[in-house]
Amino acid sequence: MEDEDPVKLYMNLDNWQGPPTEPDEFRPSSEDYQSLSSSSDTRLLGFVIADIVGIQWYLGTISGQEMVVLVREPLNFQDSNAIKVFNTTTVQVGHIERRVAAALAPLIDSSLIAVEGIVLNTRAEANGPKITCQVNIFARFEDFISVKWAISQSGLHLVLKEKKAERAGKTVDKIFKLVDENANKNGVLKALEPPAEVIKTELFVHQKEGLRWLVHRERSDELPPFWEEKGGSFVNALTHFSTHKRPEPLRGGIFADEMGLGKTLTLLSLIAFDKYGSGIVDVSMLDDNEMGEDKGLSSSVGKKGKRGRPSEKSTGLRKQHKTENTIVEGKCVSANDKSSHDISRTTLIVCPSSVLSTWQTHLEEHTRLNWCKYYGLRTKDAEELKKYDIVLTTYGVLSSEYPSKRSPVDQIEWWRVILDEAQMIKNENAQQSEAVTKLKAKRRWAVTGTPIQNGSFDLFSLMAFLRFEPFSIKSSWQSLVQRPLADGNPKGLSRLQVLMATISLRRTKDKVRIGLPSKTVDICYVELSAEERELYDEMEGEAKSVVRNYTSADSVLRKYSTVLSIILQLRQICTDSALCPSGLKSLHIEDVTKNPELLKKMLEVLQDGEDLDCPICIDPPIDVVITCCAHIFCRACILKSFVRTKHRRCPLCRGPVSESELYSAPQTPSESDNMVSSKTTLSSKGSSLLNLLVASRDQNPLTKSVVFSQFPKMLIYLEEHLKAVGFKTLRLDSSMGADRRARVIRDFRVTGQDVPTILLASLRASGMGINLTAASRVYLLDPWWNPAVEEQAMDRVHRIGQKEDVKIVRLIARNSIEERILELQEKKKKFENESLGRRTAKGRRDINFDDLQVLIPL
Template sequence: MAASSSRGGGDDNEPYLLGLVVTKIVGLHHYSGTISGRANVTLVREPLNPHDDNAIAVHNNRGVKAGHIERGAASALAPLLDSLLIANNIAIVPKAPSSKSGSKPYSLICQVHIFARPAAAETVKKAIKDKGLALVAPNNPEFFFSESAFVQERTQKSDRDVDKLFAHVGKDGDCRIEPMEAPEDVVLSALFQHQKEALGWLVHREESCDLPPFWEEDKDGGYKNVLTTQDTKERPAPLRGGIFADDMGLGKTLTLLSLIARSKAPNVGVKKGNKGAKRRKIDAAEEGSRTTLVVCPPSVFSSWVTQLEEHTKAGSLKVYMYHGERTNDKSVLLKYDIVITTYSILGTEFGQEGSPVNDIEWFRVILDEAHVIKNSAARQTKAVTALNAQRRWVVTGTPIQNSSLDLYPLMAFLKFEPFSIKSYWQSLIQRPLGKGDKAGLSRLQNLLGAISLRRTKDAESGSKSVVALPPKTVVACYIELSTEEREYYDQMEMEGRNKMLEFGDRESILRNYSTVLFFILRLRQLCNDVALCPIDMKSWFPNSSFEDVSKNPELLKKLASLVDDGEDFDCPICLSPPSKTVITSCTHIYCQTCILKILKSSSSRCPICRRSLSKEDLFIAPEVQHADEDGSENLGSDKPLSSKVQALLELLKRSQKEDPSSKSVVFSQFRKMLLLLEGPLKRAGFNILRLDGSMSAKKRSDVIKQFAVVGPDAPTVLLASLKAAGAGVNLTAASTVYLFDPWWNPGVEEQAMDRVHRIGQTRAVKAVRLIVKGSIEERILELQERKKRLISGAFGRKGGAKENKEMRIEELRMMMGL
């Protein structure tokens, strides 16, 4: 493979720029989309095109179809796109079209940038050459025909110039934004000062007619993007929206309700005079509508309803719950001020004809708990990105959960060009971060500074805390295992380490990925209670790397239990919890949509072990039957309690003795652990409630209300699943949090703690992490610290952070203590 300066550091398997192909966009006069200047365009495959099954459509920077790639080039590029051998399908039109009397040209020269993984590079080069196309490599003088800062960055020509552009972003037009009061005729509650400041910022961004970041007006009255060198005679539409990333518990929902209430007022509207903002034809009802679409996880539904009841005048805001049985008439939805729906519903209706949410141009779309869309390949992410909206808001206290790549889908939703194009995000932000380049972190900070607002509850760097909340302390309680538990744990860990050493190289470990995850899961469960693990654990592991699940139904069930037991298990392709879990014959676990997409490619191999796969090798994970809801019988009084359960009981008793009225929340990611805790806690005299993912939304809401009750017979301990109670739930009735087992992702733990430490809390909050000494749990804490450094660095103005990779081979080794 030819070495090229376009290769970046970081992941050796990451697509890199091979070069560019010069071709033409044809048929421009047939389509409504226009390319009015030097511009970036997007290529979209049209395999069902009746005239050419190799057709590749060209969409302009507003997503409107403008033409097609000429047939000869399309015949070479289409098979490569279909087989996923090339990625990041963008092109650049290097010169403004010249046409007589303002008519549209018939064709335009464009440069298609070819990205491929190292392993596919030679195949791609040969396919392009065989079709008679010339691939212009980055070291070819012709390559510099492309003037975009993106390509110059790839050839290491103008890193400093690009960094200067980032340093300047958002600085022009910076002004003091005045705090703003909520409309008194709608919002009954007085806003805190930080909420007034946030409301002022939100309104400013919605009503500003400023040019988007990186755009400048030139001397001739045209506009140019200084980063991509795209130019246009039409004024680019303002970026109306951004990222509202205040810390959890600072009252973002009330601030957003105030924003919605304000735009309901008759004197507030879209500012006129924005001649560049073209809009599609919409009916009169839609034109006058101020409807806001709120998208959130199901667990947050009740939070929005509660906030509306508590903080707004009854009937002042009309709300429609687009959930369950729902209308398909968009005129009905447009009569409401707020329509609330879920990410999963949008994913289900994505591409469906007659879905009203897809047909409406919303006045405003708010993505609550927006970190849900961290996977850009997921259907629900594509669904929210495709929504039509005049204003777009991303709302989350944890915008980064694993890596800076979590931010890319947020840019795509916000339509923040050029970062809504993955190639640009990878080249200008992701790759420099991956190499540990300080410029990468600086760029990310400047970018976020231009479009986001983030304040934290705790005073940082000597600054004053934004809200007067009682203090929160986080402590670790280290626990020694009993002699018997330690023997059992050490034996299991030693067996896991030996297996890892036996697997040896990277490829072998990947082939046995599920086995390694099993060991890690069981080690974590052993730290909690031996009762969580099967008695004969050896029987739970595949004997060989290629044991076929189709010939072993028991193995299929055991693999399904891995997903069920490990609440934080992610699909290795999309790095999100599996939806419609599929287990392959080679014992690897994926989302159904992810693995089917892979099988459509020409390779048709398992992404982990590279074993050949067909649809017949895929098995839907069987449902795991849950034990009796009451865990009292499962852990009888005659059975000795685990060291960690004993430690928790002691801590709870001490807390109750100090203050009999205090309430506690115990979080665990293992539902079975919550069940096992019920018996010992009840026998110790605690009045308990349980909140987990198996409950309906109504049941969860009832449990939260019961927990808030005070009195002599009121519940004092809530046993809660991290996922069921980690977002959009108010647990300020409690003042102590116990994290029974550590989570890979520090953001999820922060969310859990901040269900208790938030506006409305009147007591000092104490969070206790229960950690087993000399175990995998201590290593998980190390992993959390890495991720925290990245998150604080991205929104901070100083500090360095090397890009955190997802749980790959190095982290698997780290978890096993190697």
């Protein structure tokens, strides 16, 4: 069974927000953490009892019955098998005793086991210089026998605790069930009007209700979820960590309204209160009963009325906080903050480059806020950025500057950081995820209409950004949420529900009355021509003969790029045979490995589609390279893996590879480029699309349409044919910069006679954030692996601002791989609904062995 992350680049523990008074030498480093496994495919094998020793030398304390984090320390000069022990505030407590560490360290280093610790009842004060700890051991099921044998040979007593549990169905709706219940209880979502001095547009009722919730989250002094006060101390109900210091409130959260409900304007209204907030009720002073904070949740986590909300004593503290709030220049400022003259009131908004124009349009049309873009040619002066209400930037910009300490973005403690399309950080190991998580801010918001894509593990990266302990610590997330979910333990789901109910807001279109026009989705089946059918059948026959040789999942992994190129060519023939270069059979028959010319040709073929992801960062590859073993990565990602793993091996197949064996595709235009630009006849699918567009124009010449495809060359080809029959067109693809994309979207919104009525859009470039409500017709020229990406594309048109009924048409080649992709989409939807506890290895567009058998049946 494959590791979840091919390179095992785990979350940097600098993201753990431990006590600021602790010196750095007491905090774990990223290198320390690399040996810990985060795979949700591991199961509890059993446990051993060990002592935590050396506690007199460290500052960390433990109260008893408390979770602890175990971290390998291979560079310990006294013991290379050392395993450090940290409490849940990331302060070191001690080490696991040598005898147990000697047995477990080799198994941890070889990725056979992962370990977690729970301190038993005895308190440290009563147990001298050591504390008794239960070390839980997790392993993959197929490794159980070998791990048991290794532990028995070491002389340790392994207490077996094998448990077979049924996987419970966990849909997104189930996870967010309590969000709805909590939001609607006692009328929590009352409307709040934005400051008219700043916001020029009337908000919908649900936007005003969302605004009130956002303001409340930022100004409430309530205890974070799962905390309660006991006898003057504050105790975390999950980890049992106890402290005399009141935990800081979590100012921010997850704004997860479904796509198309107007989150952007709601967030701008929140920012408007920074300028004109004195005229509203300070919602931190509202009664808990009115706000409905944690009512109905306590039964899921423990004693009624305790957890997640203050007791009478802490309420007294809250009242004291409230009396110390003052109004400075029309803003509500806490006395606990810095002097008002030193506070930056600037909000940093981070978004994909494709969404930059949407924010810019909203700012210009709906607000009187002053703002700037930190993009392209940009200032190096942090003080200059502080002059604005809003600074707009992109994930790409922050990633390119990370980890430079000279970046002005990193020098500022922002008043608020908003991550738009926050699913962009679903891979917590990607450089852009690390860059945004490191940002300093008083308030943090993760904004996404798709908070869960691969599975519940996607939420962990959001917890890391929000810095909400213990869930921002990977091992804690695994033990408290991920493994219980995977094992069907109801505690995992109930914890996740309570967490989401407290820190997130999610409304869907079917539950919000905003008067959206209807949306219909039809399938238009296309018969291939005789010539196309002959070519398709020939290629599919070859594909079947190649796939027969891949008798296992391991062989598919080794020949993954070859498999992708076969599938890509079948899909290209379905759309237009001109996209499929001739003379490529050698790529399937010959062994391309160690053959630079064939490898470059394969990479060129694969780049013709948009469904490539780097298996390390799980994002579209940048400066893409193919290895001598025919696996594809971002150049920077694989070079970074060489450094981090201290050897030159392919992160996927572990085969040896050197930097000189990383090949790039040719930069010169290929034969297929010339064929597409010079071909004069339409394919069967192209002809069907043209007929549909002409019929729509005959019905209403002003109707605007968006045509989505994942083959940019096909868009170029269609452009010429559409112009030939009198259509005015625009094109939007991933090769365009942010400014050019903004111009295209702006031009498409222009109405009237003699204006562009068709937008030819790359699915990847147009699937997130942009507003295409000028159109009322959508044509999906080819099916996408991930149905959620298609839904995102549809929601660019079917969203707030749409005045017409929306019609979606999916064009599918009959008796082809495209019909089986639809079948695979349904399978993925069912999998996602039933198995949110799992996380796929390399992203949602990956093809596994079972998928391959569906796509190319033998």
